[in-house]
Amino acid sequence: GTTSLDEVGQLSRAFDEMTVNLKKSREELEDYSRNLEKKVEERTKDLEIDISKRKKAEEQLEKLARIDSLIGCYNRRYGLELLDRQIKLSHRSKSPILLAFLDIDGFKAINDTFGHEEGDKVLKEVVELLKSTLREIDIICRMGGDEFLLIFPDSSLKEASLIKERLNKDLTKLNQTLKKPYKIELSVGLSEYNPDNPQSADELIRIADKKMYEEKKNKK
Numbered sequence: 001g002t003t004s005l006d007e008v009g010q011l012s013r014a015f016d017e018m019t020v021n022l023k024k025s026r027e028e029l030e031d032y033s034r035n036l037e038k039k040v041e042e043r044t045k046d047l048e049i050d051i052s053k054r055k056k057a058e059e060q061l062e063k064l065a066r067i068d069s070l071i072g073c074y075n076r077r078y079g080l081e082l083l084d085r086q087i088k089l090s091h092r093s094k095s096p097i098l099l100a101f102l103d104i105d106g107f108k109a110i111n112d113t114f115g116h117e118e119g120d121k122v123l124k125e126v127v128e129l130l131k132s133t134l135r136e137i138d139i140i141c142r143m144g145g146d147e148f149l150l151i152f153p154d155s156s157l158k159e160a161s162l163i164k165e166r167l168n169k170d171l172t173k174l175n176q177t178l179k180k181p182y183k184i185e186l187s188v189g190l191s192e193y194n195p196d197n198p199q200s201a202d203e204l205i206r207i208a209d210k211k212m213y214e215e216k217k218n219k220k
Contacts (some may be wrong), residue, residue, distance in 0.1 A: 023168045063139060068142045070120060079141025079149050083201045086139070086153055090195050097193040098163075100154035101208035103216065105185040108191065114182070118169035121144075122184055125174065133170045134163075157192045187216040 068080040074082065083099075090097050104110075104126060111119040123146065128152065130140050139151035152163070167186070175183050189212025191204045199207075 030149035042141070047144050071123045071142060073127045074139065074141035076143050079139065079143070080201060082141070084149055085202060085204050086151055087193060091198065094152045094195045096156040096195065098157065099148040099191045099193065099204050101189045101205065102144040102148040102150060102214045103187045103212055105187055105216065106182070112181055125178065125184060129170055129174055135168055150177065157190060160190050161203060164190060164214055187212050187219065189213070189215060
């Protein structure tokens with residue numbers, strides 16, 4: 001039988017409607033896809049920011065674990081870690097390490113007379129002095145109170161007098177600049193790590209500490 005014009009019209013309309021619906025569905029799908037992509041992008045960015053923030057916080061914590069925050073040099077724990085590392089390096093490269101144990105003379109009297117705030121200023125001044133006098137590769141760490149450990153890689157006792165001379169010169173300049181009612185003075189003891197005759201970190205510190213006290217005693 002022949003299809004009536006009416007049926008053809010109905011079919012045509014149905015087809016048009018289907019095309020419109022399909023187009024609408026496709027547009028909705030594309031919209032959904034775009035929104036999804038945007039959300040994924042935003043979430044990825046948020047995650048990246050979160051990761052970056054966490055990384056920064058971790059780095060900050062790591063730094064805090066290494067640094068004596070009051071005066072801005074390495075703390076005892078990290079200083080001893082670095083000394084062990086330097087000893088291993090020195091053992092491999094067969095190069096010496098010079099060690100200095102340093103103490104601020106009359107620090108207790110400065111604290112007692114002028115207060116702890118003034119004492120803190122003295123500690124900061126000493127660290128700044130050491131940073132400006134020593135080389136980039138030299139290591140400064142506070143062992144506690146007014147005692148410091150200085151590590152000089154690739155250096156030996158031969159260079160010691162030159163280092164002490166430079167330190168004394170800069171210290172004289174510092175005292176002239178500060179014009180305080182007291183003088184900042186330092187006692188220094190030295191020891192050397194010789195890879196051909198190795199000693200432990202404890203032994204090296206003990207020797208330098210003993211020599212520092214001998215120097216302090218001779219001043220009295």
